[in-house]
Amino acid sequence: MPRCVVIRNPASRRALSEERLQAALDHARAAGWHVERVETDYQHHGMEIARAAAAAGVDVVVVNGGDGTINEVIQGIAHTDTALAVLPGGTANVWANEAGIHKDPSDAMLDIVRGVRRRIDLGRAGERYFLLMAGVGLDAEIVPRVGARMKRLLGAASYVVSGAFIALRTKPRQVAMRIDGAAADASVYWMLISNTRSYGGLAEITYRAVADxxxxxxxxxxxxGVFHLLADGVRLLFHRHDRSPNVEYRHARTVEIATAGLPVQVDGEFLGATPMRFEVAPAALTVIVPPSLRSALFQQPAIGPVDAAARE
Structure with a gap:
């Protein structure tokens, strides 16, 4: 019998009603799952709950919340056999969309109980893991200025509204950094270090990313500046922005930024400022995705059905 802990963030913009959540959990119980529910009460509570679940040998942690709550949870289950699954309930739900999870909670729970396990990479910024991406510069300036009220009202568009003003004021910085150990100093207006493709559910900026x-x-x-933002924005629509002379795109295992004072965000949450080291943590997380998912985000085969973990 698979054991799961459902972590619900009641403060999420699209947190499920009690009725809809119970209807979804009934699908898991009908499939023979043992289900325990816990709600987050404070910052980092999700990490604590997830860590305790992994230590207790729980098979799956199901997050009903957004990408910020997911980021908390992965801190507690990285490098364990406990898998991450998602009932979407946040502002952008980027990971749920990348993983092909249904928006309807009952359908999403069926995706989970019938799902397959995949082992994927995580990124790490300093001591903090990220599932999606880290941003340095422009977008990390924007993130702390988007309040909870604006996110509830506008959703993912809240970042666009705030960003439009900040983008025109932000100036590039000359940055000293090393990529995979080699000097890579550059003028940086905005930098993304990504594990996945979709940026805030708005566009596939790092469209070549593979999560495993x-x-x-x-x-x-x-x-x-207006000219470069418009020109690169048009190229982005056709997945040609990485051919722009204004854009540099590469794959890497490590990025070390020595220059101080550049803001950093991970998975849409403000983290701090450089200097900072970013690195990949290969095969650090098990995730549950629908068995029918066909996505270029994954290259490695699934490691088995979700209920097989409970039998091992």
Missing amino acids: DGLLDVEVMHRG
Whole structure:
């Protein structure tokens, strides 16, 4: 019998009602799963719950929340056999969309109980893991200025609204850094260090990313301003922005930024400022995805059905 702990963030923008959540959990119980529910009460509570679940040998941690709650949870289950699954309930639900999870909670729970396990990489910024991506510069300036009220009202568009003003004010910085140990100093307006493809559910900026290849995708935009933003925005629509002379795109295992004072965000949450080391943590997380999912985000075969973990 698979054991799962459902971590619900009641403060999430799209947190499920009690009725809809219970209907979803009934599908797990009908499939023979043992289900325990816990709600987060404070910052980092999700990490604590997840860590305790992994230590107790729980098979699956199901997150009903957004990408920020997911980021908390992966801190507690990275490098364990406990798998991550998601009932979407946040602002953008980027990982749920990348993983092909249904938006309807009952359908999403069926995706989970019928799902397959995959082992994927994580990124790490300093001591903090990230599932999606880390941003340095522009977007990390934006993240702390988007309040909870604006996120509830506008969703993912709240970042666009705030970003439009900040983007025109932000100036590039000359940055001293090393990529895979080699000097790679550059003028940096905005930098993404990505494990996945979709940026905030708005566009596939790091569209070549593969979540289980042991590499991170690094994209640097050197200059800002109206002309470059518009030109690179048009190229982005056709997945040609990485051919722009203003953009540098590469794969890497490590990125070390020595220059101080550049803001950093991970998975849409403000983390701090450079200097900072970023690195890939290969095969650090088990995730549950629908068995029918066909996505270029994954290259390695699934490691088995979700209920097989409970029999091992």
